[in-house]
Amino acid sequence: NAGVTQTPKFQVLKTGQSMTLQCAQDMNHNSMYWYRQDPGMGLRLIYYSASEGTTDKGEVPNGYNVSRLNKREFSLRLESAAPSQTSVYFCASSEARGYNQPQHFGDGTRLSIL
């Protein structure tokens, strides 16, 4: 009963390096999301995919790209990492697009940019 799986769990990068964060869900959910969590800021939406084949920007998309590889997988890419992108990144999924759909979260990727 894995739910939402994120890899890696921890990563340290140097400024300017690139990296892809992986996310997979096994609940047959249609919608997937990427958030970042910073101290005292709550979670902020980076990108989301309402359904397979579609992606849209959230509140803080600058410096990131995403790929909805298939229904299960949704990756987040940092093309040129910056110290301001040091954060904990969470992937989430929901059964469908909709106001009342709860989201299920992975355990996060802790990313440090030096």
Add this chain to the structure above:
Amino acid sequence: AQSVTQLGSHVSVSEGALVLLRCNYSSSVPPYLFWYVQYPNQGLQLLLKYTSAATLVKGINGFEAEFKKSETSFHLTKPSAHMSDAAEYFCAVSGTFYSGGGADGLTFGKGTHLIIQP
């Protein structure tokens, strides 16, 4: 646009005492509201959700929340705190934003860290 305000970044209660975590929302459309809990080094776990069926919502681990439209509030309560309740709690609202259509993503409050004193 939706927004959520959680009053108190840290709340400390004694074991066995009432837990009250405050959440106020702003929404131009009827909101759907959620409470999530985050234990250290883990993701967020859904505690409960309000989707207009009933104003008093019961969740897991003995928590409940009451939706009060007149006060735009959705406070989380638990009658008797347990040491295992120590965690970060987030209130979130779902609704249209960014693209102007569809309910994609949640808007979170900044979180309340609940401390349980023995």
